[in-house]
Amino acid sequence: MGQCYGKGASSRAVEDELGVVPETHSPPPANGVPQTPPRPVAAAGTPRRRKSGSTTPVHQTPGVAWPSPYPAGTSPLPAGVSPSPARSTPRRFFKRPFPPPSPAKHIKATLAKRLGGGKPKEGTIPEEAGVVPPGGPGVVGDGADAERPLDKTFGFGKNFGAKYELGKEVGRGHFGHTCSAVVKKGEYKGQTVAVKIISKAKMTTAISIEDVRREVKILKALSGHNNLVKFYDACEDALNVYIVMELCEGGELLDRILARGGRYTEEDAKAIVVQILSVVAFCHLQGVVHRDLKPENFLFTTRDETAPMKLIDFGLSDFIRPDERLNDIVGSAYYVAPEVLHRSYSMEADIWSIGVITYILLCGSRPFWARTESGIFRSVLRADPNLDDSPWPSVSVEAKDFVKRFLNKDYRKRMTAVQALTHPWLRDDQRQIPLDILIYRLIKQYLRATPLKRLALKALSKALKDDELLYLRLQFKLLEPRDGVVSLDNFRTALTRYLTDAMKESRILEFLHALEPLAFRSMDFEEFCAAAISPYQLEALERWEEIAGAAFQQFEQEGNRVISVEELAQELNLAPTHYSIVQDWIRKTDGKLNFLGFTKFLHGVTIRGPNTRRH
Structure with missing residues (x-):
């Protein structure tokens, strides 16, 4: 449930071979930043997270059989890391057609579940529990529970009209629209704010209701960062939910990229990337993963060229607990990380998205592009970003290294947002570096x-x-x-x-x-x-x-010391059936670790069980 900034634009969708419903449009110009294609229409999700240890398979998109990038017998989950718990993160289906044209296009599945009513279109993905509750839109459950209406009360204030005077509409999305408003009383009296209005009539499922609750909870819980949109209030009445936020009038980062002909100078790009890293580092330290980072979701406070940016749209965001892995596919196709498509990811997925944004800022094109979403996904999973063609020969070595470190397909090898602020490309001895939650994770592992x-x-x-x-x-x-x-x-x-x-x-x-x-x-x-x-x-x-x-x-x-195969395997928590894995790590001459064994021992071994990917 994102903030809406801009007028609506229609989009035509067709089915591709995956059973996903992507838009089709003409290929981009040479610089890769299209000037006229339609705005993103929807962000899709996948089944909600399941309990760790569940034997129920995750519902797959029809026709999808992405090969795992991980070798047989290994797992994308680090040792000691559990998959998503019982706490449910719902699927996300959003229709958000905003102009101006965008280099991004949302992952699309079905809108049938969220829109309610009727059967899903052929080729779309039904919700695991059924596309529409048996009682029809507005009710939930089956059997005796089928007549129980959805609870659309949020516990927000009921006095919106007394506190705010609505102004003109400044944006429209599928689930609501955004208006400017003037505060009539209270601490912010006389201040102009943005009010996102979400219709309760369109909340036809428990999932859509939970989306609104989570967005407000995250906006309310996060505070204190200069590059984070400020949350003021949440109200409701019988018809709508009203989310009151800071009004940003400087337009999207996307607009400025397009206004510059598709690319920034390195110095100007640095100023943008530092702001992005700063706010994302703050979110990650708080245990919040955004999951939809892209140029459209960064707004400038004013039209001034040096105005600060604000991160918006936490509709796909979620709280993430220590050592938790998420498995619902959400986000925007051009910015989605490989591990998201493999349904095992954490905060590193946001880092990948920042890498894509940085790539676009520096060269004006997208690192992964195709005509269909299935093609985009293949590119994300298999292709390497092009750092050879123009203008990359004129880009600094440090900037190219920065992009490569962010767009590494192995999420464990990416820098964190805080580490990136100390990268040679961005290094500034006068900049205050925030605390990095990665330190706590690594020291916890070290102590064990x-x-x-x-x-x-x-x-x-x-x-x-x-x-x-x-x-x-x-x-x-x-x-x-x-x-x-x-x-x-x-x-x-x-x-x-x-x-x-x-x-x-x-x-x-x-x-x-x-x-x-x-x-x-x-x-x-x-x-x-x-x-x-x-x-x-x-x-x-x-x-x-x-x-x-x-x-x-x-x-x-x-x-280095003498160590047996059995002892080394026990050091790595390997079962006796896997002792053979470490046989080549020990020198025959003196029984100590060889160079291969040393490097492998540093990384450790994770064995994937037969049901791991079902979680």
Whole structure:
């Protein structure tokens, strides 16, 4: 349920071979940014999240059989990470036809479930529980429950008319429209705001009602960032829900890209990307994943060229708990990450979307394009972005490395938003770097690791150059070490400094329970570096082989020891049936880890069970 900015535009949909209902349009011009195609019509979803361990298969799109990019016997879920829990994230079906023309096109499935009434069109995807409740639109359940009406009360204020005077319409979407309004009383009296009006008559399912509740909850819970649209109020009456927000009158980032002929200079692009990274880092620290990052969802506050941007449209967003993986496919086709299509993803999916935006800013074309959504998905899963053709030869090496680090198909190798702010392309010694939740995840894993794994990580951290330790040094400083060491109190204080209601909802503070061992000990910077580095991220660096070689030499001196196949397998939590996996990791001459074994040991092994992908 996104904010609406702009007049409606119609779109014609046809079925493709996947049973998805995409728009068709002429191919883009040479620069890849079309000037006249229709605006995105819908964001589609997939079945809601299932309980971990469920044996009920996830409903697949007819005809879809995407090959997994993960080798047989492995899983996209890191060790110890669980798939989505019983808490349900509904499917999302939105019809949001906004001009001006966009380089994005939403993933489309059926609108039948959300629109209510009638049978779904041929080729569309029915909801698992049925397209329309047995009692028809407006009722829910079956049998004795079929006559129970949907509860369309939200507990919002009932005095909208007394508090706000509506003005002209400034945007329209399928589920509602947005108007300007003047506040008549209260703290913001006389201020002009944006009011998103959502018709209750169009809330024909429990899912659509829950969408509105979640959007308001996230907007209300997130606060305190300059690049986040400000939420003021939520009201309702018998007919509508009213979401009152900050009015941004400077237009979309998309408009400015098009006005510049499709691309930005590197310096101007940096200013945009820094704002995007800053607000996304804030959301991720709070445990909120946006899931629909694209140029249309960033608005400028005014028409001024230097006006700040605001992130809007949290209709597809959700709270995500520590170590949780989501599996519902939502977002926009050109910006969707590969792991989203494989139904196992987390915050890294937002990072991929930022990579696509950065690519567009720098060259004016989309990194993944096709005439149909099935073609887009294939491109996202299989193709590499073109960084060779014009204008890429004139783009800096740092900028190209930045894009490649974001558009890595292995989500574990992508930088976080905070890490990206310290990347050589964006580095600014005067910029304040926020706390990164990744630090808490990695240190939790380190505290649970075996002594041998800790020695291997220590060797790896010692192989890094001072420049490559900048991010870790800044994060250590944010923990406010005492006498050069940090303990549990430091981690607790740093995290609670950013505390909002969103962080409580997403249970981010649970990380502190995993760090309890630090209540009885401290950690200096050297150990912090060993604990807070990711071998996967380092593997994405061009000099990874050099780092790994130097780390192995260090490990040979300080940590390598004689180890049996059985002991090594137990270190990796492998069952006896999988002992053969690690046989080649041990040198025959002295029974110690060889170089291959060292690098593999750093990454660990995850075995995929037969039902893993069903969750």
